[in-house]
Amino acid sequence: MGSGKILFALLTLFSQFMAAFSNSQQNENPSVDFHGGEKRTGSSLLSEGVQLRIEKDYVVLDNGILQVTLSNPGGHVTGIQYNGLENLLEADNGESDRGYWDVVWSGEGVTRKKGRLDRLEGTNLTVVVETEEKVEISFTRMWNSSLQAKVVPLNFDKRYVMLRGSSGFYTYAIYEHLKGWPAFDLDNTRIVFKLAKQKFRYMAIADNRQRYMPLPEDRSPERGKTLAYPEAVLLVNPIEPEFKGEVDDKYLYSCESQDTGVHGWISADPRVGFWQITPSNEFRTGGPLKQFLTSHVGPTTLTVMHSTHYAGANITMKIGPDEPWKKVYGPAFAYLNSLSDGGDPLSLWDDAKKQMVNEVHMWPYDFIASEDFPPAKQRGSVGGRLLVLDRYVSNATISAEGSYVGMAAPGEVGSWQLESKGYQFWTKTDEGGNFTINGIRPGDYNLYAWVPGFIGEYRFISVIRINPGCDIDIGDLVYEPPRNGSTLWEIGFPDRSAAEFYIPDANPEYINKLYLIHGRYRQYGLWERYAELYPSEDLVFTVGKSDYSKDWFFAQVTRKKDNATYEGTTWQIKFLLDEVNERAEYKLRLALATANVAELEVRVNEPNANPVFSTGQIGKDNTIARHGIHGLYRLFNADIPVAQLRIGNNTLFLTQTARISPFQGVMYDYIRLEGPPQPHKTRKEI
Structure with a gap:
């Protein structure tokens, strides 16, 4: 085991201790030299202006701290030279497969099930600004009818910006669709950087979500076993034995939009960090809780601007044939930092977080040249x-x-x-x-x-x-939130998440060590644990006796009957009523944290009667398979016929009828039964 690997293994187990130790050591040891952003030392480097070199096939941005090489006129990042590393990107990849923008789209003539990938190859280079303080360059491709069905029907303008004294570079893009152009659907757009796999082995996406990572070869058929879907691979014979028996899946590392400000990778030798910083989410889809992919085995780091993950086809962007549309995605900041010998590599993560704060304070940037980005x-x-x-x-x-x-x-x-x-x-x-x-x-x-x-x-x-x-x-x-009457009983806490409910231990055969304590719901295969806990009878929850943190499974999923078939499940809520007002209205509030090709039916006291309420088929969030604890929020308000309620014991039956796959089902956010409205109260339905 190499020294870098030993160091990162220790950091994974003792990150908080090491961070504190690092701070004290740095205070005592002035030889630890930190390089990154405005903290870069050495006046000769800071005094250098930004230089632009244009060659036949390449363009180079150079400010004396780092050099960024891009293909000309494609606009793909082919190389990043920094702190003694000739190229931080994976040189074994093709030049268009190292650093790039892409979209997944579909339209007339596109038959690929998940859409068509367009890596946004530029056809023209323009120098927008060239001074010693800043260089901004533009790679464009203008759509015309001869490109029908070959590329996404958009004009795009990919831009890269480098500033004097900055330990990083900015990139943003402008997409434009003109009236009369073909209609199309946009499923995904993002920025991708694929780093040198032998150098960048430690991934950090949050204070409590960072670890030494497997190699991409560990996912190959010779070393890994594909599980229920291609993204999830059991590491059977990894290059490094410590990963044996773990599950790797890029969805394990997704984050809410509000938490994707910074993430990236650390190299142990030399001690270098590469970080994607997104100072604003104004251009992202779906609000602060929408989940996006971040970093994953590759080593790959992403800035995803728009995706259907954890929301489904309903969030697909649909551009009509007569619809003019323009949008600016970004800027995002690719930030690099480094340490001299003797420094704690985790301090690079701490510095990246500080740099993120700096970028947020500077937003909206005043150095962007495009008229489409207002200061x-x-x-x-x-x-x-x-x-x-x-x-x-x-x-x-x-x-x-x-x-x-x-x-x-x-x-x-x-x-x-x-x-x-x-x-x-x-x-x-x-x-x-x-x-x-x-x-x-x-x-x-x-x-x-x-x-x-x-x-x-x-x-x-x-x-x-x-x-x-x-x-x-x-x-x-x-x-004024929805309210019919007083609360007779409630299950959960209304916060758009199922995290407060019972999360089972992961199957020991499918463990990711990162989530043994924090984020237990991110473990692979938890949907299978339901049938193990309830092999023949479904969940029964008794109001006043049961504890939803222990007795309410976090997802109402299907039950596996054999290798090929599944069955729907019916959960029961048992409750007492001291009285029933036969002239009043009772209301059931069902707040769902997510749903995936599911149908939820409600019955009262008669399990085989016609349902008093049905959601119909809802959701394509696919949250259950992707280790999320929420997707799209849905609120249903069901009238409970008073004739079906009884004084004394009552049972509410919640049946999830869909039964084709293990990933169908719902996660509840909160359930409440309300009694009749009281005369002196006001009622307002939202």
Whole structure:
């Protein structure tokens, strides 16, 4: 075992200790020299201006700290030279398979099931800005009818920016579809960097999600066994024995949009970090909780701008034949840092987080040359205070502390979850419910919000127009969540996640060591554990006796009968009623954290009767297979016929009828049965 591997193994087990030790050692040992961003030492390097060299087949950006080589005119990143490494990217890959933008799309003539991959090969190079302080270059491809069905029907403009003294470079792209061009669907677009696999072995995507990683060869048929889907591979005979018996799957490392500010890789020799920093999510799809891929075995690091993961086909961007559309994706920042001998490699992660904060403070950037990217002075802001009024909780309004408030395209309540063509801007309220959203691009928006602890969500009914430089105080907003009557019983906590429910231990044959404690729901194969826990009888939950953290399985999935067939499942909720008002209305609130090709039916006291409510077939989130604890949020409000309720013992039957695959089912966020409305209470259905 090499010294770098030993070091990273120790860091994985004792990261917090080593980080603290590193800080103390650096304070005592001035020989540890940190290189990265504005912390780069050496005035000769900082004084060098940015140089641009254009050759027949290549373009080189060089500021004395790093050199970035791009194909000409394709605009793919073929090499990154930094801190003694001739190329941080995987040189064994083809030049168009190292650093690139791509899209997955479909349209007329495209028959590939998951769409067609277009790596956005440029056809023209333009120098936008060339000074000693900054160089910005553009690679474009203009669509015309001769390209029908060969490439995505878009004009695109890929840009790269390098600044003096910066230990990194920026990239962004402008997509444009003109009226009269062919219709198409856009499933995915992203930036990809594939790093040198023998150097970058330690991956970090969060403080508690980082580890020494297997090699890509370990996933080959000779060394790995493909499991229920191609992305999941059991490492049977890995090059390094310590990985034997682990499951590798890129979906294990997905993150919510709000948590994808920085992620990347560390090389032990030399000590170099490569990080993808995304200072804003304004161009991303689906709001702050939408999950995206980040880094995974390769070593591969991604900035995903739009994808259908954890949402399904409903979030696919559909551009019509007569629809003009333009959108700016990015900029994102590829950041590099390094240490002299003797430094703790994990300090590179700490520095990358600090650099992310710096980039967030600089957003929106003032050095971007495109007219399609407005700087701060051309944007606006909205502020106010969000309150909650639920008269069955309090007769007075209460502050909506910790709520999510966002500006997105005008639409219905919750439409922002599926919105993909425009921009979104989100923040969280303080303890008083106050919020300010800065840096909003000009345009028309609705204001949306949801409050942890309360079901449903708020939408400000009027469209808000943002003009350059505007500062709008919207005042107090009052959210009245759906409420029929007092709570008779409830299961879970309304926060759009199933994380509070019972997460079983992973099958010992399918372990990923990173999630033995934190993020247990990310282990592979947990859907199979349900049939092991309930081999013949389904889950029964007794209100007042059962504990949802122990007795409510996190996902209502199918039960495997044999190697090829599955059956639907019926869960029971048993509860007591001291009285039943025969002239009143009872309401069941079903808040789902995700659904995948599922149908949920509700029955009361008669398991074989016609359902009193059915969702119909819902969802293509595929969250169960992809180790997520939530996908799209759905709220259903079901009337419970009073004639079917009894004084004393009652049973609610929840049947998930779909039964074709192991990945069909739902995750609950929260369930509540409400009694009749009380005369002195007000009722407002949202």
